[in-house]
Amino acid sequence: MEIITLSHGSGGKATNKLIDNLFYKYFNNEFLLQKNDSSVLPVINGKIAMSTDSFVINPIFFEGGDIGKLAVCGTINDICMSGAKPLYISVGFIIEEGLPISELEKVVQSIAKTANEAGVEIVTGDTKVVEKGSCDKIYINTTGIGIIEKNRAYLGGDKVKNGDKIIISGTLGDHGMCIMNKRENLGFKTSIKSDCCLLNKLIEDILSASNNVKVLRDPTRGGLATTLNEIIEHSNISMEIAEEFIPVKPEVDAMCEILGLDPLFIANEGKVVVIVDKNDADNVLNIMRQNPVGKDSVLLGEAINDGKNKLYLKTKIGGRRIINMPEGEILVRIC
Amino acid sequence: MEIITLSHGSGGKATNKLIDNLFYKYFNNEFLLQKNDSSVLPVINGKIAMSTDSFVINPIFFEGGDIGKLAVCGTINDICMSGAKPLYISVGFIIEEGLPISELEKVVQSIAKTANEAGVEIVTGDTKVVEKGSCDKIYINTTGIGIIEKNRAYLGGDKVKNGDKIIISGTLGDHGMCIMNKRENLGFKTSIKSDCCLLNKLIEDILSASNNVKVLRDPTRGGLATTLNEIIEHSNISMEIAEEFIPVKPEVDAMCEILGLDPLFIANEGKVVVIVDKNDADNVLNIMRQNPVGKDSVLLGEAINDGKNKLYLKTKIGGRRIINMPEGEILVRIC
Incomplete structure (x- = not known):
């Protein structure tokens, strides 16, 4: 050899x-x-x-x-x-x-x-x-x-306004859980596969269809919760997402449950968070669903101007809790 | 801590x-x-x-x-x-x-x-x-x-012609020997200092003064012998350099001697090889010597069209030998 x-x-x-x-x-x-x-x-x-x-x-x-x-x-x-x-x-x-x-x-x-x-x-x-x-x-x-390209508007957290909608392009946690399962020999006999993929075509579809996109971010290390908290810090606005709409594959959900992990904090390598003007959200969502890597896109929530700059999770049972940026190591060397 | x-x-x-x-x-x-x-x-x-x-x-x-x-x-x-x-x-x-x-x-x-x-x-x-x-x-x-910038000519090994002159901007081997001495605790009580420095101003001086520069290369990993061999491969021409003109600090020379190393193969981090048309070589050499990081510049040799694509060293005692690209590890982790 x-x-x-x-x-x-x-x-x-x-x-x-x-x-x-x-x-x-x-x-x-x-x-x-x-x-x-x-x-x-x-x-x-x-x-x-x-x-x-x-x-x-x-x-x-x-x-x-x-x-x-x-x-x-x-x-x-x-x-x-x-x-x-x-x-x-x-x-x-x-x-x-x-x-x-x-x-x-x-x-x-x-x-x-x-x-x-x-x-x-x-x-x-x-x-x-x-x-x-x-x-x-x-x-x-x-x-x-x-x-x-010349006609492209600047994208950035500072553009987010009250009422803007938050879209995620598919299921959360696939990459992180795939790596954990393989590396730690956890023995989950599941078919968890990393979502690692190119997003260039999906992004091109979105930006060709809408001039009202405010932010695009891929929720990699630290997961969706970290990404949204970073945007919040940059935008000086709060956000609320609904637990019931968060897309998670059953096998990823089961593995997270057993390990005591939250898919909101787990890394993705083929997903994008789109923050878009509320009047253009349905249009963008439709466009995203037509692309194979965006077919599971869902509307998760919206930006709220309550002066507190927090990420809120509306729970399935009707409660509401603050989701902070994670502390500690979570998962190491997943990218 | x-x-x-x-x-x-x-x-x-x-x-x-x-x-x-x-x-x-x-x-x-x-x-x-x-x-x-x-x-x-x-x-x-x-x-x-x-x-x-x-x-x-x-x-x-x-x-x-x-x-x-x-x-x-x-x-x-x-x-x-x-x-x-x-x-x-x-x-x-x-x-x-x-x-x-x-x-x-x-x-x-x-x-x-x-x-x-x-x-x-x-x-x-x-x-x-x-x-x-x-x-x-x-x-x-x-x-x-x-x-x-717009008026800058393309530089590359393929531009080298018979008779072009080879200049080096200063002493060889300082960086590699400094790292070896420190890392291996060789105990040479010398003041060998790495030549690590920015070359941007020296290069600007050279290119502002001459439109006849063919190649600029910094002889880092593998040293001057490797760099010249790479240019030779690219240019389809031979080169001859004179041992007597190769600038080496006495303490670097002594350390190389004891370790059985050749300064020609030792890494530099603040030197440049300039290959320039023979008619402009003196001009370029003068310009280089006026810059603090080029003050020890010397003319080492020239390109020779003998159809063999070899690097020759004219030795101090009047011989001539071929210097090949080094094999084996030489020095590791010096950059």
């Missing part, structure tokens, strides 16, 4: 061989093949969106994806959240000595496939190798840039 | 507190403070240069710098090497549980100071925390973008 050795990270012959035989095999475009210290890209005729994320997920292969797919989806989705069209990404690998090259190849294939699906090019990269025990298999950073 | 815990990477309250109290304290600009999934930047009126690098150096503090300074210099220098003016960088942290927050703060201060010196803004970031033993203190990815 061929494995990654420290010499693959030395910058010398082995590094160059790895780049030529593996990276250039799957990442193949005129920009990367400039082979310079930085890549020269064409003029971008518009404002630029930029986002970065490092991925340290454990395990690196899971139901519905792997660290490569996740690393591309994560950064592309973040770029889309500002209303931008993603164009280019960089990929930086930190690899643990001893990783089988076949595993690295699977990850690289997955990165290439996902980038291709999203229509973005991998234009620059970096490879570091650390001694056995100085990282856990592989960590990947992706950084992306995209263009905000 | 306050330390980093897994909850700092959970995405919840502790993550947000770290971002507010530490990162926003030192990284403070309108783009980062948009606080969205991606940051929206102004239109860039020109071609864009993009580069990424992950830094896993051990130790994280050393004579002449630290991982923060290195992470900013590394990416900014790479952007400059395509003739671009660096504008924006992202910073992605992977932090080991247990790192003292005071050490993180020192690194963050250093990042802010170096970015400020270079005139670039840190526009987006990410923080991951992994369990103790799953990384070594801290790894940092920086990815940067810059603008190639």
